[in-house]
Amino acid sequence: MNDVLNALFVLILTLNLFALGNGRILSVIRIVAAQGVLLGILPLLMHEHLTFPEVLSSAAAISLKGIVIPGIMAKALRDAQMKREVEPLVGLLPSTIIGALVTALAFLVFSRVDPASRSDASLIIPTSITTVLAGFILLTTRFKALSQVLGYLVLENGIYIFSLLLVEAIPLVVEMGILLDLLVSVFIVSIITNHINRAFSSLDTRRLASLKE
């Protein structure tokens, strides 16, 4: 069981790097969706005794992160008629390298921090920190509105991984609430994307700065 878990964590880390290094937004959407599905599987593996609500929450997470949210975003992308993140602040290769460095650093520093309750998943904390930081890198270096949403999703995935440590403590309602939040925010951003596109004839969030006083 432990080996499977660790393999999944490594897969998640690899997906982070793929997301950082891919220029096509549609591919990034798919990568993030795959990451979301993996995250949905994780709690199923970590519990010894599965209860019905847990299965339900996993199923909801998988269907939302793997199907509904990517679907909405892909539709927004089609409507906006745009394929690539043209000019990221930091190039694709450099950001991959930064991502790798961050991963190494996180493992160096946090693999020694003892996960208080669980000894079976020593990779949880470094993976979660790395994923959060990858989300931040996406957020700070990409300018298109949709890429930003993807950054938020990766960031949220990182937080989700961290919450696996507390899996007994977090009640189902909270988890469902977070999922709902996510769905609504993606929904709204997809609508806003359309509006930004029409108003500025571009999806560049830097254009929004012209709205400030």
Place this chain on the structure above:
Amino acid sequence: MPVNLNAIAIVLMATSGIPGLFMPRASAWGQRIATCMVCLGVLAGLTGVGIGFIHPDCTIYILPWQASRGALVGIDALSAFFMVPILVMGGLGSIYGLSYWPQKRKARTAPKLQFFWGTLMAGMSLLVIGKNAMAFLLGWEIMALSAFFLISTEDDRKECRESGLVYMIATHLGTLTLFGLFVLWRYATGSFDLVPMPAAGSSVLVVNLLFFLALVGFGLKAGIMPLHFWLPGAHAAAPSHVSAILSGVMLKMGIYGLVRMLSLLPDPPALWGGLILFLGATSGLLGVVFALAQHDLKRLLAYHSVENIGIILMGLGLAMLGRSYDRPEWILLGMAGCLLHVWNHGLFKSLLFLGAGSIMHGAHTRQIDELGGLARRMPWTATLFLVGAVAICGLPPLNGFISEFLVYVGLFRTFLQPMHAASLAIVAVPALAMIGALAVACFVKVYGTVFLGLPRTQAASRAHESQATMVIPMLVLAISCLTIGFAPGLVAPVLEQAVAAWQFHPASTVDGLALTTLVPLGALGSMVLVLLAASILPALYVWSRRTVRKDVGTWDCGYARPGPRMQYTSSSFAQSLVCLFKSILKPRTHEPDIQGYSPPPSAMASHVDEVVLDRALIPGFQSFRKRLGWFNRFQQGQIQNYIFYILAALLALLATLVPFRALLASLLVS
């Protein structure tokens, strides 16, 4: 019972604008419903206030609200006293708005105005009956925000937006100070309840700090001289009935806060009274001097508000001196003058602003120099404006005289005790006299230029009288002014009760005194009547023997064919006085450069800056911005940058978690 009625009034007023928000724009019913609800609320509230006066020891509501453990609202004579102008002016202004700001012509802004009018009144009423800092602040903020939306009613005009912004900054500064005040109050007394502070065990430093915080926080709202900078612009930009309630009533909420706070603080040092007296005299003098130099009717009236707040503060300062030196007659006279002037200013200033609104409604301008000869075209407005003008000047037959007279008598009484430190207060008497004289000059200028002579522009010559719904509120206000002026004995018991309610420390020292024994109010009334008869009878005689009238210009140096352009303008009338105060006013003249023997037509203009705003605050903030321009690099409005800041902060915080030493050791040793 009285509190119940007032609660009903507050709910009615607060919700009065809501139906209008959901009505179709073309329908006038939203406005009518709102006015009806406000008037019903006013009736309920006035009944409550009346009962509150008769039974001063009233019930107090305790609501299950976490923030306030003790009493939330309650009504005593002082609250009831300040409730009256809110209710009277709110109701009258609402009726006035029916034809001044009708739904039919102002479809976009009228529902908004109705709604915030109701919330403004509700906020002020809540503040006045609040017996707890939380209820007080709640009312205060509702009032402040509603006033902001009312000032920027015409948000498509740049002037209104700017004035609204300046007001917003000023009122938030005030609220910030009040937060500080009440936090300190909680620290000093252990609760948010507004009950008198025990004299024993309160540190001098804390009490003084409370006083100065109250002075600044409430002074910003009341418009005491250096803190008045938001006032002229806001009052000029708002619709006239809004200006009337802002100037006539909302400024008084600052006075109410100060009066209430001072009544709760124990053992005032003489410095407080002296400072308030000094600030009052300064505000009064500078206010009227600046008013003289204005060309805009509503700005002029706004500066007169500063002047009248000064007179109110002079009364309050005298009362505080009375408390410091334990002189019940100073307290009674000063406080009665202060409170009565609160009512009076509410009445005549509202009347004048409504009159100004009527002029704008008829002639479509508020520049004094573009008007003229309106007395013939708007007889009702002209007569009622005259009543207001005489009242604001403090001239005998009207109410302004009575309250100023009380302050005069009180100030003279400080001199009865020779070689007393408080005798210095006597210097306020010439200041008050000078304020009165300058106010007369100012209103002679206004009345002469606006209502007499010949119309200066086409618009003024086509002016028309306003509808009955606009004239009747003005008429009611004018009759109230006359009533207080002729029968001041009527308000004496009310004043005595309000002063007694103010006087917590030391309890009931004014009980043995009566206002009528200190000032011959009854005789004053009859004297006024005799004076009036003596002046009116000859006037009637002359009028009955009048010959045929025709439109002629004012006498202007014997020119053969006088025209409207040869009349005295408001600027030329005031010029000698403006020159006298040149050092304070610093008028700026834009003179044309005339060259050659037959120069082309040219024009000149002059104006006076708002002293605090234009010469201190705006340049100050501009240099502030210039010096801190480098900070703009961090504040660019780009979300990526902000996320980067969050990331940096997060990493910095995480770094504190990392066991660096153990890490280094493990890296180097193993």
